[in-house]
Amino acid sequence: MGLHKVLKIVAFALAIIGAIFALMIIAGDDEQQLSMSGNMLYIAYTVLGLILVMVLLFVIKGLFAGNIKKTLMTVGAFVLIVVISYSMSSGTDLDLTPFTDKGLDVTEDTSKYVGAGLYTFYVLAILAIASMLYSGAKKIFNK
Template identity: 40%
Template sequence: MSKIIKIVLIVLGVLSAILWYQLPGRDVPASEAVNSGAMNFMFIITYLLLAIAVAVSLLFTLKNLFANPKSLKKTLMVVGGFLLVVVISYVLADGTDINLEEMANRGIETSETTVKRIGTGLNVFFLLVVIAVGSMLYGGFKKMTNK
């Protein structure tokens, strides 16, 4: 298996080097350079390698996660806590924070749902920051009082 992976990586490396030399020069206008076949194939190779890396890392993460019941329980608690933060943020978000007519006059078409989703994202960010700072302060305080 290791030899196959090495051969595939060597082939991809040689192919990428060939495509690199076929890229358009600096004097080619950007509108023409975007349609370059070499550039498109390089993007395809990049996306392929990225997909393989994500799939392998996800596979090994899930394998290790399900191998240890304690880590699975802890992970599920963290995911549940994050979902709780998202639900709280959604409840706290208000879709009427801005004047939708004024946004439409400026050429930005939006809806109350979009504004509520943006508010939810901001609330999630701020709540997670508060939780992170609070946990750092709690850990530091706990260390100081134990000694």
């Protein structure tokens, strides 16, 4: 039996269990609804875990089936962009007193992580737009 068939059977079984729990929540009283909604969360966490495991398995399988050198270079470029973005972010350009006065746990490290994430997003967005423009221009000029 292929992996695809096994995954279809597992997905179908989880869908049936989820539908049963949903019907029990709809038909039950308030106290039962609270306990059943907790069960639905466990189902959701289980499905999320299974999906993450399957994605990791297929990614690893694809790594060894394809060109691993090109993949590692791409991952290395992504890590380099993240490291450069983290080094560019200062974390001190934001006044944190309004957040700390409200009891929120916002530190300079948190601000630096957010800044690094924003810089990473900007760089990756610019690269994505540039690659789309490049491929579009290449198609136009090669005709």
